[in-house]
Amino acid sequence: MQQITIRRPDDWHLHLRDGAMLRAVLPETARDFARAIIMPNLVPPVVTLADTVGYRDRILAALPKGAVFEPLMTLYLTEDTDPADVAAAAASGVVKAVKLYPAGATTNSHGGVRDLTRVLPVLEKMAEVGLPLCVHGEVTTPEVDIFDREAVFIDTVLDPLRRRLPGLRVVMEHITTEEGVAYASSAGPTLGATITTHHLILNRNHILAGGIRPHYYCLPVAKREKHRLALRAAATSGNPQFFLGTDSAPHTDALKEQACGCAGCFTATNTMPLLAHVFEEDGALDRLEAFTSLNGPAFYRLPVNQTTLRLVKHATPPPFPDKIVTEAGPVTVFNPGFPVHWRVEA
Numbered sequence: 001m002q003q004i005t006i007r008r009p010d011d012w013h014l015h016l017r018d019g020a021m022l023r024a025v026l027p028e029t030a031r032d033f034a035r036a037i038i039m040p041n042l043v044p045p046v047v048t049l050a051d052t053v054g055y056r057d058r059i060l061a062a063l064p065k066g067a068v069f070e071p072l073m074t075l076y077l078t079e080d081t082d083p084a085d086v087a088a089a090a091a092s093g094v095v096k097a098v099k100l101y102p103a104g105a106t107t108n109s110h111g112g113v114r115d116l117t118r119v120l121p122v123l124e125k126m127a128e129v130g131l132p133l134c135v136h137g138e139v140t141t142p143e144v145d146i147f148d149r150e151a152v153f154i155d156t157v158l159d160p161l162r163r164r165l166p167g168l169r170v171v172m173e174h175i176t177t178e179e180g181v182a183y184a185s186s187a188g189p190t191l192g193a194t195i196t197t198h199h200l201i202l203n204r205n206h207i208l209a210g211g212i213r214p215h216y217y218c219l220p221v222a223k224r225e226k227h228r229l230a231l232r233a234a235a236t237s238g239n240p241q242f243f244l245g246t247d248s249a250p251h252t253d254a255l256k257e258q259a260c261g262c263a264g265c266f267t268a269t270n271t272m273p274l275l276a277h278v279f280e281e282d283g284a285l286d287r288l289e290a291f292t293s294l295n296g297p298a299f300y301r302l303p304v305n306q307t308t309l310r311l312v313k314h315a316t317p318p319p320f321p322d323k324i325v326t327e328a329g330p331v332t333v334f335n336p337g338f339p340v341h342w343r344v345e346a
Helices: 019-030 049-062 083-092 116-129 149-164 178-186 204-208 225-235 271-281 285-300
Strands: 002-007 010-014 035-038 070-076 095-100 133-136 170-173 191-195 242-244 308-313 342-345
Touching (some): 049 070, 083 095, 116 149, 149 170, 149 178, 225 271, 271 285
Parallel strands (some): 035 070
Antiparallel strands (some): 308 342
16 A cells, blocks of 8 residues: 655635535535635625635635634735725735636636726736736637637736736636646746646546536636646646646536536545546656645745645545535536545545
């Protein structure tokens, strides 16, 4: 039996939703992760410091008894965001980042940014106070193919923005392309990039070949195999620019399995066993801790966790649940399509 012990990991991109869904899915993350950057795309979105304090309090109230977990809060950037409120949010210590959603890019992003020039005063204030900007890095113009939206965003939005505000710290969230890997690799310490669990496992054939698989549909959508391999090389490299952000996104089966299904893969339950599988497969188990537990805190200027997490490899694959039960209906747990022999153990 093989085993590894690493510093307890953090998730630098997580959707918890609210209400009954929050209460159902939060234990899946809190079991393995010490902290997580919490996405603000609720309905209505989390746009002010007061909103984040209220949402954080609801998360803490939903924690299982005895759980040790810290939600790291974010603000939803809109064209009406007040730079003074952002500065106060940064000074409070409650808010760790601001999230840029291009309007229409993903779930509950209709209130996002359409004209970047209208939020420049906010971004300038963020650069001044050292508050990171987390970006959903896709353009949403209809003439750009969905598989090219990340690369076009880098060239037409992100790179010009970083040249204009070189002091702004930016996280390219859930990168999915060779271009994203190359851009993050060539940048300095003011740029980081998160990679999801499912994008290390899926390419677009998994979604479309042999029938549509709605529980593999996410945004940004999985790309060609060459892009998946580039992501795996980046994640397993030990390069401090790259760290884990699962983008675990719960939707009920009824919302996933319909004519216009929601985007998102729910990976909170089994991310760490899946990552152990991937890193072992690529001969990089010794670099798993950097990706999950060290690189993210370094970028966000936070201490690493002092507690540890142990992963054990079993001869027979231990089961993980097919679904999580919620008051709104079942949420399907991401199934990689292959046996996973690793399990987190106390």
